[in-house]
Amino acid sequence: MKKIAAFTGSILMVALALAGCSKKGPEAKGAKGDKKVITVGYAQVGAESDWRLANTESFKSTFTAENGYKLIFDDAQQKQENQIKAMRNFIQQDVDYIVVAPVVETGWETVLGEAKAAGIPVILSDRQMKVSDDSLYLCWVGGNFLKEGRDSVIWLNDYLKKNGRDSEKLNVLLIQGTIGSSAQVGRTQGITEGLAKNLNYNLLAKQTGEFTQAKGQEVMESFLKQYDDIDVVFAENDNMAWGAVDAIKAAGKQPGKDIIIICFDAVHETFNKMMAGEINCAVECNPLHGPRVDSIIKTLEAGGTVDKIAYVDEGVFDEANAEAMLPTRKY
């Protein structure tokens, strides 16, 4: 199944090559028709957010022995060099597939080239890579971060209109994710382009909170010291928004009322905070990629083809629908 001489750049050809070879040794499909175990190395970003924990759980509960897999999981602690090291370990261990959620977009060519030379297909999940030659990876599945950013500003425009505030001048702050990650790049672009279309919005500052609650709180504390009149805060993930909520409360203001809070991910705790009126809007980012990657691998193993790029559908939630939606939410 593995050991394709080199990726061809065509998914169809890769799929045919995948289907045409089979792994030798005790794990191969035996004479009695035992199923082959597929070894998958997952180079995970880290454990920086509740979204990330749900994503890890999705992989661990999908890539099980019962489902025909051996999963080798690596937590890179938000460091690209750790992810590259993990990928090299996976290559050394001769895994059947490498799955990677890249911390940042750039800097992957060398290690992808090594995987290609070893004939190991690389599947990207969650965040994207920017590479000169996209035949270096097989395919990608994840959320549309640019659209998420755009949706957040569309929500703000509608909200202000509904509340008769659409002619107000508003001071806006942006707490960004890990700089250089496709989640940050896409959301920042969507948000800033959306804000620039309306002269009532004044973007005071943007700063990274590295997708963690502690850093989000720290950044919000410093914003509160620098600016007296803050109307809107965008936080590029839930956890940073929770940190911002704590900072705003500690400063004696009411999050969700004195300051409109908009964030991304939409995990359970954010629904609780929307129901409590502390967060106004959450744009969904779906972390349940385990079954999606499983389905890609099963398709390839069966000799089928997969889409190079597959976006997941995602919604927008707010105080108005949080209570009704919470029971339907899986993370």
Ligand code: AHR
């Ligand atoms: O790449 C997805 C982002 O990474 C999520 O928004 C964030 O919570 C996570 O850490």
